[in-house]
Structure formats: structure tokens, C-alpha cells
Amino acid sequence: MAPDPGDLAIIGAGPAGMSAALEAAGLGLSVTVIDEQPAPGGQVFRAVEAAAADPALTGEYAKEGAALARRFRAMPGLDYRPSTTLWHTDLETGTLSLRGPDGGATLRAQRILLATGAQERPVPIPGWTLPGVMSAGAAQILLKQAGAVPKGRTVLAGQGPLLWLLAVQLFRAGAPPALLLETSARGALGGAMRAGGLWNGRAMLAKGGLMMLEARRAGMKVVRGTRGLRAEGDGALRGVSWEGGSTECATLLLHEGVIPSTHIARAMGLDHHWDAAQLCWRPALDEWGASSHDRVAVAGDGGGIGGWQAAAQTGALAALDTAHRLGRIGAAERDRRAAGHRHLLASALALRPFLDRLYAPAPDVLAPRDDTTVVCRCEEITAGQVRQAARLGATGPNQAKAYLRAGMGPCQGRMCGTTVAALIAETRGLSMEEAGALRPRAPYKPITVGELAEL
């Protein structure tokens, strides 16, 4: 066990983690940042140091993203550990078990900040395991990380701002998608308008509008109100079909928004609640990001989806609260320093109610209608099997896991946990809270038996 606990251990070097590290280190706290990626940026600013010059990736990524990474790199005294995963936490002693490029290590910290970000919401449609079907975020990561673009006819399917951004980026990179199959419900816009926030969020809204315009001008066709998506093919993707249409394609990119990545927060046993607006679980947090455990805070999209600007502010707020809890600054000082961040946070979140309403996923994204749909990609368990387990007596995803092995593969339920719960909720007439969530266990990420034996 490491002898002297540091002040703050941050898990994740995306916008929330980097901002928190800058704020905390600026206040004189000793800070360690653990990140799975080889370079800072998180998913949104992935590989920003290497790719900021790519003309396909202009805008916030190249400007604000690169600037944040530069400041993070330049901050003296930060213990930054890239290519490192956290696989176990002892919350009582604040001991973190890590696996890095040089093997296992442990670290102690007085406070732990989870800045683990978001993952894309799984989009379980028939055929989504076929080679050639990917998440839209995956294609964007390939562009950022390797400058790579899909070859051949590309179709986007789903909804959300990321799809439009990706369409524009692929167009600028010389590989415009042919078609967007948008799944937003007809009339969603009217409902979303009533959610408000349009005036305060007008800058973001305008940016979104310009993106849509650019993508349309580039020749991308849009089919609205798409239902019943299926990836077609045998052993490889051949095309995509939907109610009332079909088309051939080489690549199908799916997206239904992003959800908090709660795997570690869940494994730690933090309280969570079901966010009915964003249709996802999020940890229960106070206004500083403090969780139900007094050693742990959560910042950024891992605490609820707000986008990178909001993430940067919640990261800073959690850092201020840490400094206060460790006795470095008084409450008044903390609150004074927080004011600017709170203001920026409010404007970053202004458009959120509108976006949440506009892009609320259809019920069959959460609980696929077609019983043949593979739900658990690792163990290849279908929606029909989960419904059958629910009828047999599984009242939640943990019992379904025991019955079926759904959630028992290498991804440990990151992809299927919520879908399984939604199928059980639907079959047994339960709410998502009643169905509950998987309780993941350590190791959060695989570690070899040998590495464990040599700790």
C-alpha cells in the first residue's frame, strides 16, 4: 500500500478530468490523473494533440480541445498516468489498484473523482453485430486517431447532434455519407420547443443549424421518422432496411445519443437514479458532484450528459469542493471561485432540455421489439431469451445474468445491462428503478492472472 495518500485521484483525462486537475493543482493539491488513453482528451477530444491540424476536425475540437490539452500538459506537478486502467478501489482506505504499461501499481488518495465520461447508447437492432456496422462515435474516433474514413457507401442511422457533426466531418474529409436515416419521432421538434432553453442556448442551436445545412448541401439525403431499422447481410453488412425502404451500404453507423459511463461508479456501490429525461442511469450527486460515498465525486458526462463545456465546469467545481473538504480553502472562498463556473455551466446546459426532448430514443431502442435481436453481444443472448427469462422469474438484470449469462462476457454488461433491464421492465410491467441495474464487480477491466499474482 502506498504510504502517503495524495489529495486527489482523477479517473479520466477528458474535459472534466483535465479541468479538475488544473483547478486542483492550481490550488496546490497533489493530483494524480489516471487515463486509459495514451494521450489526454477523453472521447470528445480524442488524440487532439495529433489531429488538431486535420481540416476535417476544425472548430471546438481544434481550438478549445487543443488548448485544454496544452494547459493540462503544461501544468507543473501533475502526476499524469496515461495508458493506465483502474481495476479495483478500496473506498475505505482510498486505495486504487491500477494496471499500467509497466504492470500493476497501487495508489492512495484522500478523494477520488470519477471523470469517466460517456459511452454511446447501445443501439440493438437486428444485424448490429455484423462486420460493417459500427457506432457513429467509432467512426469519429477513427477519424481523430488515424485520419481514417469509411470506404464505400456510408449510411448513418439514429439521431442526435453527433450524427450531424460526424456527417460534416466526413464530408470535409472527402467521404460524405450518402444517407441519414433519422429516427426522431415525427412531431418531436414541437415538443422539444416547449422544453425551453432556446434563447439561452441560441449559440449552440445556431451551430447545430449550420451543421445540418452543410451536411445537406454536401448531398446527404435524409429520411425522417425511420422505424424498424435492420442491418442486412450474412457474415458481412450488405445493406440496411427499415419500414418502407432499404438500401445497400458498406458501412452503417448507428447513434442514439450518449449515456453516462457508470461502470466504475456502480461497482463502487454509489447510489444512482434513473434519469427519465435522458433515459439512462446517473449517479446521485450534489451541486459539487459529491456522490453518496464521502470519498468520491463524479464530474462530466459520467454524472449526467451535458456535453464537454458542462463537463469542464463540473470538473472545476468538484476540484474546488475537494480543496474545501481537505481544508485548503474555506466555504466562502470555494463559493466565490465557483460562481464563474456555475454561470458557464448554466449556459452550457441551457439547450439540454430541448435536446433531450428532441432526441429522446424510441422505446424499441431501449427494449428491441424483434425477439431475434442480439442484446448481449459477448454471450450472444437475444431479446427473446431475456423476455423468456423475465417470464420465468427474473425480476432484474442480475438474475437474468445468472439465468442466461447476459452481461457475463468480457464487456461485463456495459453494452447490454440497460437493455436487459428494459426488456425485463417491459415484460414484467416494472419501472426501470424496480428492474434495477447490474452490479459490476472488480476487475473493472481485465487483468491477467499473472499480473494479479505478482501484485
Next chain:
Amino acid sequence: MNRPGAQNSFDAIVIGGGLVGAAIAYGLQREGLATLLLDEGDIAFRASRGNFGLVWVQSKGLGAPHYQRWTRGSAEEWPKLAQELAAATGIDTGLHQPGGVHICLGEEEFEQRGDYMARLQREAGNLGLEYRMIRGAEARDMLPGLGPDVAGLSWTPYDGHASPLYLLRALHAGFTGAGGTYQPNARVAGAACAPHDFRIDAAGASFRAPRVVLAAGLGNADLAPRFGLSTPVRPQRGQILVTERTQTVLPMPTTTVRQTDEGSLMLGDSKEEVGFDLGQTPEAMKMIANRAVRSFPWIAGLNIVRAWSALRVMAPDGLPIYDQSRRYPGAFTANCHSGVTLAGTHANRLAPMIAAGELEPEMAPFSAERFDVRTAA
């Protein structure tokens, strides 16, 4: 909800839907008793989900010949149970009984094991116990890639393994398929007892039956006194590691490493006295990994994809408790930490006794009266 009536009257109520309760409920329903199985919800402690999956004879019952016989009997009943469940539910419980080994690291362990097996054989009496202590090249032919620290093995032909999860699902499916009533999210809220007449309140309803079986694992400690029974069980934590799937490599299970039908290697296990704490500790995980790597050095390269901890249901002497209430005849209890091994006897021998209304004399040594100071003295 609280409608007394025919639909809430049963021949038997089993409290606890884990492996022990489900096996007994399945057995009772198969005997023709209309049975209600009351279970907890999705996050019950549920030791069954943490079971290692051995159908194991060679480490059971030293100093307790009745337990050795009961365990051997269960290993004998298992094939019948597995076939019956497969036929009724289509679920393969993954039973294999190719014999099994205990791996001894170092000479001292090997000698101690030899003594242990010899004593177990003596205690087996007329039942007999076939076993062998195996060394060197022969051991290395039996199991691939044994490490240099392995001094030898003890082997018996009775041992085997099965999938605890598929067994649980098959028992539930077999039980409901035979007409049994399964009620999840039904923690016991109240009970009223009279001889051969029990009322159980759970899930907002009341249920009646002339027989009740307490199979609620650690929950039995609190439930039992209400039924004139005593089950002084405590939790003992066990942690287990599970690797990624590999191609089939192990021809038989060992006490601490077994390969599942899916190909994963399960590595066990720790014995920790930590109360109801379900936490995992790197120290125990390291200890398990260490023993596995010393047994089979090639395991070091495999990824651990899952690990878990679960709470064993432990009596003070580590043996099962089976009992019947003297005060309220018709009330029974079953407690053990071998829900897989003993599924055969639970379904095929214990359930018929409960159906008949009384435990047979061979079960007397399992009574909790053995913990009663006055009786013992």
C-alpha cells in the same frame, strides 16, 4: 391482495429460491405437492450465484461420516436429476463426473492430504472410498501443464462439476413447468405457526400450507426461531476469479481450478470471516491467483474477466443443518454451503422425506440440537 382462498393455499411453502430451496421445491412439486416457492428479488445475497460449481466428494465430511454418506449419495443422485431436468426443461446443467483431483503444492501438503484421505476412507466404513495419491509423471499425464511446485494429487472417481447458474435456472424452470408457483420479490413479512398449519405473509399476500421449508440461506438465522427451529448460521465470504474462455484444456475439475463448459477457468477460493461484507479485496484475489499460477503456470497469461465474492452459509461446525420443528410439526429447515453438490439429495431424498412429513432417522446427526449445550453434555 390479501384474499384468503384456494389460490393462496398450498401443500408446501418453501422460503428461499436459491439452489437449496429450488431443489427442495422442485422435489416436492414432483412428489405431487402443490408447492409455493417464495424468493427475494434481484439483489438477494444469493450464495447460489457465487457457487464454484463442484459436485464434490473428496473434501467433505472428515469426522462426520453421515455427511460423507450424504454427499456421496448426492453425487450418485446427480445424473438422474440432470437427465430429468434436461428432459423436462431442455436446460443442460453441464454435469460432468469424470472424477476430480486436489492439487498439493509442496511435499507437506501432499503428505497431509494423504493422511486426510486415509482417515476419510476409514470413516467411510462399509461404504468404502476409492481414492489414489498420485505423483510425478502420472500426475502430469492427467493434467496438462502442472507447475513445478505441484508435489502430487489426490484423486477420487466420484467428483465432478456442473453449472450452478444453469442448475438454478433448470430447477426454477422444472419447478414451474411441473405446476409449482414461483413468487419473486417475496421477502417474508410475517408468519403464524401451528402444527401442520402455517401462514406466511409475503409480497402483500398471505399463503397457507401444512408444510413449510426454511431454505433462506443466511436469512434462516432470523426466520428459524419463529418456527420453533434453530439455525445458527453465519456468513463466510468466498472470492472467485473467472478467466476468459479458452479452448478445452482441463479433462477434470480440481478443488481450486475448474474449466466450465463455456471454456472459462474458474479459480477459487477464499474463506474470510467478514460478516455480511460482500466486498472484494486485492489481497484475497492475489492469493487465489497465486495458487492457480503455482498449480498451472500457463494460467498466468489468461485475462480475468470476472470476479466475485459471495457469502457461504456456515454452521459453527461447517456441516449442513437439516431439522424439523418439534413444536410445530410440518416446519423444516435446510442449510448448507454446497448447494450444487447436494442438489441431488435435496431434490431426490430430502424432498420425499418432507413430503412424507418427517425426516428419516439417518438425518438426526444433522439436527441443530448438536449445538445445544445440554444435549451435547
Next chain:
Amino acid sequence: MFAQRPEIRPATVEVLVAGQPVRVPEGATAAAAVLLAGLPAIRDTPVTGSPRLPYCMMGICFDCLAEIDGVANRQSCTVAVHPGMRIEPQRGARLAFREENAAHGA
């Protein structure tokens, strides 16, 4: 299948994908190299043998498992390429061990 844009990100790192040399940009992951090489699958599942390619590219889905430099079942979307890296598809369940290793070990 994915295409490179060498005018933007020069392909400077040579790796072997299923035995074939492929040049990819620095910073690319092994998963990206497989997509750029155009392999029809990066793995066959151990459950049904169905072919897969990387799905999420962010360490969530584990569909990018591959054998990298002789180590089976690596999450290839989290492993950056280095010159000479050998990337092989993961065919079903991995081998637990090879007999010749046992001879050395025991």
C-alpha cells in the same frame, strides 16, 4: 472498410495484420490498423463463431479482441501501434497454453 488520408496523416508505422504489412499513422490503434487493412473480421466469437469487427472503438464493447504480439484477447482499440507490431485475428476461444510451453515450464 476504412481508407487513409495520407496527405493529412502520413502512414509512417508499419505493422503486420494477419501477416500482411500495412502502414498506418502514428497514434492509430491496432483496431484501426485492422480496419485499414480491410480484414473481413477481427475475431470470430467463441460462442457461435460469428465474425466481428470493432464496434465502439472506445474500450466498451470488447468486439475488437485480437492477438497482438502473441498475446491473445487484447482489446485492440486501446493499444497504440508500434513498428513491427503483429496483429492476428482472434479465432474463437484462445488456446489456454501450448504443449511446448509446458515442457519448458515443467
